[in-house]
Amino acid sequence: MSMNGEYLRVTPAELERALKDPEWALELAEEVQDAQEESEPAPVEARHFTTHQTWHLLGFLLQRFAFPVDIVHGEEPLADDDWGYGPPRYLAPDRVRLAADVLRQTTYDQLIQDVDPSELAKAEIYPWIWDSPTSLEWARDLFAPLTEFFRGAASTGHAVLVWLD
Template identity: 35%
Template sequence: MGMVFTARRLSGEELATVLADPGTVGTLFDGGPDEVDLDKAWHGLHYLLTGDTYEIRGDAGPAILGGDPIGPDLGMGPARLLMPDAVRAVAAGLDAVDDATLRARFDPEAMSEAEIYPHIWDDGDDEFDNYLLPHFTALRTFYRDTAARGDAVLLAVT
C-alpha cells in the first residue's frame, strides 16, 4: 500500500474532543466526506509547494506536513493538527499558487534526485497532469472549504 496522506476537517466540537483526548485522533479518519485523500501524491505536492523535501516553507508549506503532533502513532508518526487560523493561512497560500506555477515547478529529474516519494517522476509529464494536478486541485478545494467553515484540520501520513 505504501505511505498515503489524508487530511480531515474538524468541527469546533471535534476539535475540542481531540484536544481533550488526543487518543481519539486515530478513530476520526474514516474516509468520509470531511476528508481529502492525496494517496501517494503528498510528497510530490509538498516538494512543488515548498521547493524542499521535508522543510515547511511559505504560506502553503504547512498544507501537508505542517501542524503540531497530536495523538498516537498512526503508522508514520502521529497526526498533525492545524488550528483554524493556520488553516486560513494555508488556504490563502494554496489559492496564491495557480496550476501554471505548479507546473513550472515540476522537474522530474530534480524530484527523482531528491528521492521524492513515490519515485515515479521519471515517467514524465503525465505524472503531473494525471496525478499531481488533480490531487492539488482537491487539496486546494479542501482547504478553501475548511477555512470558510472556520474548522481545524488533522493531517496524517499512514
C-alpha cells in the first residue's frame, strides 16, 4: 500500500460546512474523486488532485526552498478523523492564492538545484528510492500540474483540503 498526497478544492461555504461536519467533507472528497476518474479534467479546472507518492519529496524540496505555504501537509486542522494516514488539514483561500503566486514563479529545476539524493536518503524521504541522481526527476511531471491546480483554486477563491491517503 502506498501513501498519496491528496487535494480537494472547496468553496469558502464548503469549507465552513467541512469544518462543522468533517464526515460530509470526506464524502464530498470521495464523490469528487470518483467523478473525476471518469472525466479527467485539466489540473487548472480539477477539484481533486493527487501528487501520488511524490508528496514527501515535494514537501522536502519546497521546505528546503523556504516555500511560504505548507502545500503538502496543509496549515490548519480540518478534523481529528483519520482520512488515510492522519487527519486532513486545509489552506484558506488567501494561503492558496499566495501558494499559487509563488508556485507560478518557481521551477522544478530551482527546487532540485544543488540537492544530492543522499540528503533525501538521510532525511528518510518516502518512498526510499534515492539511490541515484536521476531519482530527483521523479516528481518533475507532477510539479507543473500541481502549480496549475493551485492556480485554478486561487483564481476562483477556493480553499484547499489536504490529506495523505
